């Protein structure tokens with residue numbers, strides 16, 4: 001009999017749906033020693049939470065997320081709420097002995113992220129785990145890129161060029177929590193740069209040593225006020241006509257830095273790159289080869305093998321759907337029967353269940369310790385942009 005892992009999900013929005021789908025589907029696709037049980041979902045309004053529980057097959061719903069921390073059926077608390085709630089929810093859940101999975105960015109502020117890391121260290125001594133949902137690590141193409149670099153196929157790395165470009169943040173988009181500094185911490189920076197910083201660190205296995213310069217901008221300074229929490233990116237509510245409020249986050253933040261291994265790295269995150277809807281991209285140039293990934297063609301990894309005869313060199317378009325070669329693929333469909341966004345979450349659930357049943361994950365999971373390093377880079381880039389100066393990572397503890 002597989003061990004059961006009771007899931008207590010907090011949040012019924014975009015990520016609530018993505019996670020409910022993944023926890024519900026993981027044991028259908030993967031043969032594991034642990035089985036997730038959709039136990040409770042916590043929301044704000046009773047009717048919404050109840051409808052969510054029915055639709056996604058949770059055993060029950062609640063409007064009091066803390067009640068899950070006394071419930072012995074719940075082994076893992078999954079936090080999918082706005083960023084300022086990550087710290088209180090994760091810290092209390094860890095203190096109650098629950099494993100925690102928390103959405104990215106780890107927190108809105110470095111201080112919150114540090115408290116979460118410390119809480120995870122303490123809980124870790126009792127065998128409790130804490131991870132952050134850097135789900136793009138588990139696109140087969142990204143996991144494969146990580147493996148290629150680890151096998152030395154790129155050799156010495158010269159450049160890391162990462163961009164996360166979206167375009168939904170125009171003037172017509174209302175003042176969602178994502179534009180409120182007290183709730184989000186930052187705008188495109190924490191939302192999107194967090195993903196590509198994690199991806200760069202994950203694929204290269206290298207760390208930033210310095211942010212040498214950064215620029216941030218808030219193009220749209222006033223936005224229409226919405227009724228209720230709103231969430232245009234996952235379906236929202238109309239605002240009251242005429243009322244506006246100030247956006248207190250960046251719409252874009254671009255920075256550059258140096259990596260320990262000598263590479264020069266650039267990162268760009270924006271919600272106003274008209275025509276780019278979810279262009280989460282990375283290109284890495286090494287001595288022996290280069291690779292390129294763009295989430296909008298997520299099943300493909302582009303690869304240049306510089307060790308071939310000059311006449312044979314060229315960009316290879318690798319369809320990462322080979323069940324023998326590409327991570328996670330064997331659990332889904334036959335070759336070139338493509339997978340999508342939701343599969344990255346399902347694959348992450350499978351690795352979580354592997355670790356909770358004493359096995360190793362297929363590729364490394366982003367622990368709180370690991371995600372805190374990404375949060376330090378976010379903080380260094382913000383400092384660099386605001387103080388218009390280089391910031392060494394050793395300054396940001």
Ligand SMILES: NC(=O)c1ccc[n+]([C@@H]2O[C@H](COP(=O)([O-])OP(=O)(O)OC[C@H]3O[C@@H](n4cnc5c(N)ncnc54)[C@H](O)[C@@H]3O)[C@@H](O)[C@H]2O)c1
Pocket residue numbers: 010011012013014015016042043044063065080081082083085103104105133134135191229230231233234
């Ligand atoms: N990994 C990814 O690709 C990805 C994508 C989008 C968002 N995110 C992250 O996920 C988190 C949530 O984003 P979202 O897009 O789902 O936002 P959303 O606005 O769609 O959903 C947030 C949810 O939190 C719930 N909530 C707020 N306060 C609550 C409380 N006290 N108790 C219970 N529920 C509460 C709201 O009801 C809502 O359902 C953010 O941290 C965001 O950065 C990650």
